[in-house]
Amino acid sequence: MAQAKNPAGGKDNFTRNLVIAVVVGVVLIMLVPTVLSKKTNTSAAIPSSVSVEDGYGMVFNKDVKDVPFIEIYEDFQCPSCQRFETISGAYIEDLINTKQAKVAFHMLSFLGAESQLAANAAGCASDQGKFLQFHKLLYANQPPENSGAWSPSYLTTLSLGLGISDKAYDKCIANNSYKDWVVNVANEGAKRNVNSTPTVFINGKEIDRNKAYNSLAEFMLAVKKA
Amino acid sequence: MKEKFIVAQPWIGLFARLILGGVLFIAGYLKVSAPDKSQMAVRAYEMLPISVANALGLILPFAEVAIGALLVLGALTKYMAALGGFTMIIFIVAISQAWARGLNIDCGCFGGGGAVAPGETKYLQEILRDTGLALLAGYLIRYPVTKFAVDKTTVNKTVNKKTGDVA
Numbered sequence: 001m002a003q004a005k006n007p008a009g010g011k012d013n014f015t016r017n018l019v020i021a022v023v024v025g026v027v028l029i030m031l032v033p034t035v036l037s038k039k040t041n042t043s044a045a046i047p048s049s050v051s052v053e054d055g056y057g058m059v060f061n062k063d064v065k066d067v068p069f070i071e072i073y074e075d076f077q078c079p080s081c082q083r084f085e086t087i088s089g090a091y092i093e094d095l096i097n098t099k100q101a102k103v104a105f106h107m108l109s110f111l112g113a114e115s116q117l118a119a120n121a122a123g124c125a126s127d128q129g130k131f132l133q134f135h136k137l138l139y140a141n142q143p144p145e146n147s148g149a150w151s152p153s154y155l156t157t158l159s160l161g162l163g164i165s166d167k168a169y170d171k172c173i174a175n176n177s178y179k180d181w182v183v184n185v186a187n188e189g190a191k192r193n194v195n196s197t198p199t200v201f202i203n204g205k206e207i208d209r210n211k212a213y214n215s216l217a218e219f220m221l222a223v224k225k226a
Numbered sequence: 227m228k229e230k231f232i233v234a235q236p237w238i239g240l241f242a243r244l245i246l247g248g249v250l251f252i253a254g255y256l257k258v259s260a261p262d263k264s265q266m267a268v269r270a271y272e273m274l275p276i277s278v279a280n281a282l283g284l285i286l287p288f289a290e291v292a293i294g295a296l297l298v299l300g301a302l303t304k305y306m307a308a309l310g311g312f313t314m315i316i317f318i319v320a321i322s323q324a325w326a327r328g329l330n331i332d333c334g335c336f337g338g339g340g341a342v343a344p345g346e347t348k349y350l351q352e353i354l355r356d357t358g359l360a361l362l363a364g365y366l367i368r369y370p371v372t373k374f375a376v377d378k379t380t381v382n383k384t385v386n387k388k389t390g391d392v393a
Contacts, residue, residue: 016302016376016377019296019376020302023292023295023299027288027292027295030258030288031288034261034288038284108262109262110260111260111263112259112260186262190262190265190280191277191280193269193276194266195266195269195270196266196340209341210344
C-alpha cells in the first residue's frame with residue numbers, strides 16, 4: 001500500500017500514462033460516432049404512410065375515426081414477433097382492410113444490423129404500397145439472428161415474389177435510404193419505454209403480457225373491448 | 227504464513243485484475259455495437275427516468291470497456307478497481323430491487339436484457355457472480371500492487387520495502 005511519491009517514478013509513469021491515454025482515446029473515438037448516430041434527425045427522409053406524430057410509425061387508416069388504435073413495436077429478427085405475426089397477423093390485416101382499426105407498425109432494430117436493413121427495406125416496400133405483404137413475407141422467411149442471410153440483394157430478390165420490380169426500390173434498399181428514419185423509430189420506441197418485442201398498445205394501453213400475445217382469441221377480445 | 231502471502235499477494239492481484247478486468251471488458255465489448263439493446267436493458271430495471279436510463283445505456287458499455295482494459299493492463303489499478311467495484315455494487319442493488327419488485331427481466335450484463343418470460347430470470351446467479359467480482363475489486367483496492375502491471379513504479383517500490391529483494 002506504500003504509495004508515497006517516488007521522485008524517480010517519472011520515467012515509469014510515462015508508460016502507464018501512455019497506456020491510459022491510448023485506452024481512453026480509443027474508447028472515446030468509438031463512443032462519439034455511436035452517440036451521434038443515435039441522434040434523432042428531424043429532416044430524415046421518411047417512407048410513405050409514416051406518421052411523424054405517431055412516433056415515426058407506419059400508419060394505416062390514419063384518419064378513420066372511432067376505431068381502436070393498435071400500436072405494434074417489433075423487430076423483424078425477433079422470434080416472438082414472428083410468433084405474434086403468425087398468431088394475430090392475419091386478423092390485424094383484416095382489421096386494416098375493413099377499416100375497423102387504426103394500426104401503427106414501429107419496426108425497431110435493436111437486434112442488430114440485419115434488423116436495420118430489414119426495417120429500411122420495409123420503408124422501401126411501403127413506397128411501393130406493399131408494406132403489409134413485405135412484413136408478412138419477411139417473417140415467413142426469418143433466419144436465425146444476424147446469420148448474414150438478410151443482405152440487401154437477398155431482400156431485393158425476395159421482393160420479386162411480391163411483384164415489386166422497380167429500380168427505385170432496389171436502389172432504396174442498396175443505399176439504405178431510410179437509415180435515419182430507422183434510427184428515429186428506435187428513439188421514439190426508447191422514449192415510449194418499450195423494453196421488449198413485440199410490445200402492443202391498444203388505445204395507449206399495453207395488452208396483457210401473459211395472455212394476449214400468444215392467443216388470437218385473447219387478442220381479439222382485447223381489441224373488441226377497446 | 228505471512229511471508230508466503232507477501233510472495234503470493236501480487237500474483238493473486240494479477241489473477242483478480244485479469245478476472246475483474248476481463249469480465250468488464252468482455253461485457254462492455256458485447257454491448258458497444260448494440261446501443262438500442264443496451265438502453266432497453268437499463269430501462270427495464272425501472273429505476274431511472276427514461277431519458278437518464280437511455281443515456282446510461284449508451285455510455286455504460288464504453289465505460290466498462292475502458293475500466294476493463296485498464297485493469298487488464300494494470301494501469302491505475304487501485305482506482306479502476308474502485309470504479310469496477312462500485313459498478314458491481316450498483317448492479318447488485320439494481321438486480322436485487324428488480325427481484326424484490328417481481329420484475330421479469332434479464333440483467334443485460336453481457337448483451338441481451340429487457341423483459342423476459344416469468345420463470346426465465348436468473349437473479350440469484352447474477353447477484354452471486356457480481357458479489358464475487360466485487361470481492362476481487364475489494365482485494366485490489368486493499369492490495370493494488372500486482373504482477374505484470376504497467377503501474378511499475380508502485381510495484382517495485384512496495385515490494386522493495388517489504389521484502390528488500392526487488393530492485
